[in-house]
Amino acid sequence: MVQFLLRRRAALLALAAMLVAAPGATAAAPSSGMSSGSSATIGEYSPQGDTGGQVARFKQQLAKADYVWQSGTEGVFDLNAKYCDGSLFSGLWPNPQSPYILSGLPEVPGQAPDTNPEKSWRLRQDEAVVLMGTTPPPVEYFGFDLTTLKGSLHTGPIVWTSVGDAVNNKTVRTAGATPFGRQFALVITGNRRTRAEVNQMLAASGLGRATNNMTVSPALYRLGLDKRSDQFVFGLRTSVAKPGFDKALDEYRAVPPLQVFRVRPEGESADQTTPVYGPDPLPVPKLRVSGTGATELNLNPTLQLLRHRIIDTYPGYKARDLVVERGFEESNPGFQDNLVTNPPITGVDELSNDADDPITPNFRLPNGSFVVAYGTNHVATRQASYSSITLYAGAKAAVSLAAQNNVVLRGSARDYIPDQPNADKLYAWSFSRAGNAGPTGPHVTRLPSASANYCASFGSNRSVDMSTLRAVARAYMQPATRTRPALSSLLLDRMLVFIPRS
Incomplete structure (x- = not known):
């Protein structure tokens, strides 16, 4: 031994001696160290081998x-x-x-x-x-x-x-x-x-x-x-x-x-489960701090106007409000509290420290109906590097049905508030089962029927309740902090569910 x-x-x-002699060799910094660059110049991008x-x-x-x-x-x-x-x-x-x-x-x-x-x-x-x-x-x-x-x-x-x-x-x-x-x-x-x-x-x-x-x-x-x-x-x-x-x-x-x-x-023992080195524990690393103090809340008047304009556009439908809420707990509290994820219970569910993922309650969307998601484009307000709105089917299945991201959402609020100078900092997108009787145009996603077989495209007949939906509004990595935006700084994404009056 x-x-x-x-x-x-x-x-x-x-x-170690070779490293000292090697030109330019350095030990690695902690993962919270300096970035090698925060963005790429598209014209200069050329992947290495x-x-x-x-x-x-x-x-x-x-x-x-x-x-x-x-x-x-x-x-x-x-x-x-x-x-x-x-x-x-x-x-x-x-x-x-x-x-x-x-x-x-x-x-x-x-x-x-x-x-x-x-x-x-x-x-x-x-x-x-x-x-x-x-x-x-x-x-x-x-x-x-x-x-x-x-x-x-x-x-x-x-x-x-x-x-x-x-x-x-x-x-x-x-x-x-x-x-x-x-x-x-x-x-x-x-x-x-x-x-x-x-x-x-x-x-x-x-x-x-x-x-x-x-x-x-x-x-x-x-x-x-x-x-x-x-x-x-x-x-x-x-x-x-x-x-x-x-x-x-x-x-x-x-x-x-x-x-x-x-x-x-490598040890001399045939039992590879036994450590060779004694304990030399690394401490819990520091976390990046979210939030800069800047908020989206000054856009609330425009957001409320957007809501009224959306409702006024569809007088033949009853509108019901849904607002996303904190559904996924942060990881460290969730780990300590042993918070279980068991849909529809959200728990933590692999929520990245880089993300805010507020979620709506489950809601019904029968055929002939549609939902309009609206809110701030968190990338346009510089609260995030990537944001999106995603619909899910099935209270238990929780499988993804449709999604749109900040790039595609850009400019969609102008369908309702073209006269507002802050229009491009907001979005409004329809997810529809109403066919031509509902919203039309480039800012509409047609959803499959409430009776569709979701798993058929995967060669399976496993059941998914397509009439029960839920939405998650993602906001990833605020550029200034390199971590999730502070939830208190965001105007929460919202949804209007439209059901025919007759």
């Missing part, structure tokens, strides 16, 4: 330092499809404009089985998860989010909370002057020594200035590989592509240029 430890120490000392060379060098460094690794997988996890094929107990109100790219990891030999195979994973206290690859093309928002998941996605209910702040396109460190289409690495661990050594190896591999750290602090989470240890899920959200990059985003999602590994110091 003594000889084994001496070999490890010599290998790490040699690695893959990280094959860096990955090969990283594996060499792992071997020299007596680390072992296991390769994982990357791919889109479609909650709507998984609900329809029976894999999930609910769709859990997914964002159809930002499909989740999840990192799957193999189990460590001898560990307690994960309750959500290939999607959730446990972490030995001296292990690390390392993601290497290329960041998405220019989008309104992207964010790498680490969450913890208690319970089974197959049977429910669950408690699903964010572990800390996301690494997003305002905070990510990349090998370049832009966050888009650039090489990067990301390290997840709760052990200080493991982080330092893995960061050194990534620096020696050429990604020192492009390494990002995320912390799973043992102060909050039970690290280990037994059945009582916590389980984690790591995913990437990619929102709407900037103009000209729709195809690039589709290609990125189809074949994510990412590789994920679980790495750990």
Whole structure:
């Protein structure tokens, strides 16, 4: 054992000496460190090649330092499809404009089985998860989010909370002057020594200035590989592509240029579930603070005028008001309170620290009716980098039915308030089952019939109550704070449900 430890120490000392000699090599800053760039100049965007060379060098460094690794997988996890094929107990109100790219990891030999195979994973206290690859093309928002998941996605209910702040396109460190289409690495661990050594190896591999750290602090989470240890899920959200990059985003999602590994110091014991390093816990990281003090509330008079104009446009219908409300709790309070998500109960449900996702109560929308969503365009007011309004079907199924984002919503309020100077800071969009008798024009989404078979397009007949709907209004990452806007600064999105009078 003594000889084994001496070999490890010599290998790490040699690695450190090489780093000192390597020109420009640096250790990675915390994930809350400086951004490599908050936006891309579209005309100058040119994605770098893959990280094959860096990955090969990283594996060499792992071997020299007596680390072992296991390769994982990357791919889109479609909650709507998984609900329809029976894999999930609910769709859990997914964002159809930002499909989740999840990192799957193999189990460590001898560990307690994960309750959500290939999607959730446990972490030995001296292990690390390392993601290497290329960041998405220019989008309104992207964010790498680490969450913890208690319970089974197959049977429910669950408690699903964010572990800390996301690494997003305002905070990510990349090998370049832009966050888009650039090489990067990301390290997840709760052990200080493991982080330092893995960061050194990534620096020696050429990604020192492009390494990002995320912390799973043992102060909050039970690290280990037994059945009582916590389980984690790591995913990437990619929102709407900037103009000209729709195809690039589709290609990125189809074949994510990412590789994920679980790495750990190798011991002499055949039992890989036993840590080699003693506890060296990382503290709970600081969180970015939401809100700047600026609000949208001065737009309230225009919002009220917009409501009256919408109602006046459809005299043959009865109008009923719906206002979104805080339905999803923030992760840290939700984690401590063990808030369960079990639709229609919202709980936390993987709410990113970068997002406000207020939600309406369930409402009925029979055939012949329509709903008009309206409110402020949170991107136009600079309260968000990406915002959207999404309708969901089924109180339990909670599958996405239709969505529109801030880019498409821009200018839609002019249908009702063209005489108002602030019109372009608001939106008004119709979701209709009224056919030609209801609203028409470019700012209308035709919904499927209340009797339609939602899951038919997925080759399934699993039931979804299409007449029961719910809406979520998303607002992601205020540019000035690089985190969610303060909910108190937003004018809450609203809906008017129109039912025929006769």
